[in-house]
Amino acid sequence: MASHYDFALFLRRTDKGTILLLYVDDMIIIGDDLNGIQELKEFLSQEFEMNDLGHLNYFLGLEITHCTNGLYIIQAKYASELLSQAGLTNSKTVDTPIELNANLTPSRGKPLSNPSLYRCLVSQYLSTPRLTHYAAVLHSLQYLKGTLLHGLFYSAQSPLILHAFSNVDWAGDPTNRKSTTGYCFLLGSFLISWQSKKQTHLVRFSTEAEYCAFTDTTSELLWLRWLLKDLGVSTSSATSPLLLLFIVTTRVMIESASEGTADEDETLLLLPRPLELEGSLTASVSVSIGSPSSSSPGRRICILVMVCLLMAKSRGMRLIS
Incomplete structure (x- = not known):
């Protein structure tokens, strides 16, 4: 049964229950009914071509690491791809995501001669990006390089x-x-x-x-x-x-x-x-x-993933991708 509150969430109402999160062609199955999960996977595989990736470790750029008392979520792979795209793989790191007292405006600074990379990385000041805007983006990416393994911890308790x-x-x-x-x-x-x-x-x-x-x-x-x-x-x-x-x-x-x-x-x-x-x-x-009108589908599904992961871990449910 589809949720009334988000198009990516599907629920199977049984004594134990099974949750399915679907985004385009990626899905997560959550539940503590092992037989029900297996039946659902068999049914879906008959209707669609799909691969069973086993225990959930990666979903839409979120890397999930399980431990006895909870789980960690990081985005090291996604951040590394951004650094490679910007040519900053071997750059130095900085301690803050933006320079102190930075004051960015649409018209301050010289225009970028080739704004293609800038427009691939950010979504602000797209019409006439300036050198000051690009410098701020590079600074933020250098901060990301120093925090690649920083993430969120969700306790099972x-x-x-x-x-x-x-x-x-x-x-x-x-x-x-x-x-x-x-x-x-x-x-x-x-x-x-x-x-x-x-x-x-x-x-x-x-x-x-x-x-x-x-x-x-x-x-x-x-x-x-x-x-x-x-x-x-x-x-x-x-x-x-x-x-x-x-x-x-x-x-x-x-x-x-x-x-x-x-x-x-x-x-x-x-x-x-x-x-x-x-x-x-x-x-x-x-x-x-x-659903909040200001939320993109990608943002909503990431929120759904974090909510479901935290709920599943606190209840001892299995997570399968």
């Missing part, structure tokens, strides 16, 4: 409790003054989803930027909760403090605005918004339903 954190850099872009949303999600103590993304619209006040960041975070939060529910993980009490904090904060700010005690920028932001008067002021936030 992790409690499957979802935690969310969100922040915003208000008007931080020096060119167009757009804000940047940042958030991360942890399942137990282990990172499963993170993003730093420029907001689509220009906002006048820091409070509005915070609301935009909170909306994006809540969208991702709902998606993750629904996925975990599909996988049989209860999250009923895991994230309610986050939502409660949002409701309380919103209520306090609206009441402060109505009483004239809020800061000027908060009052200017909140008063034009549609409010409902039913004994007290209330407000609602619209959140899109389904």
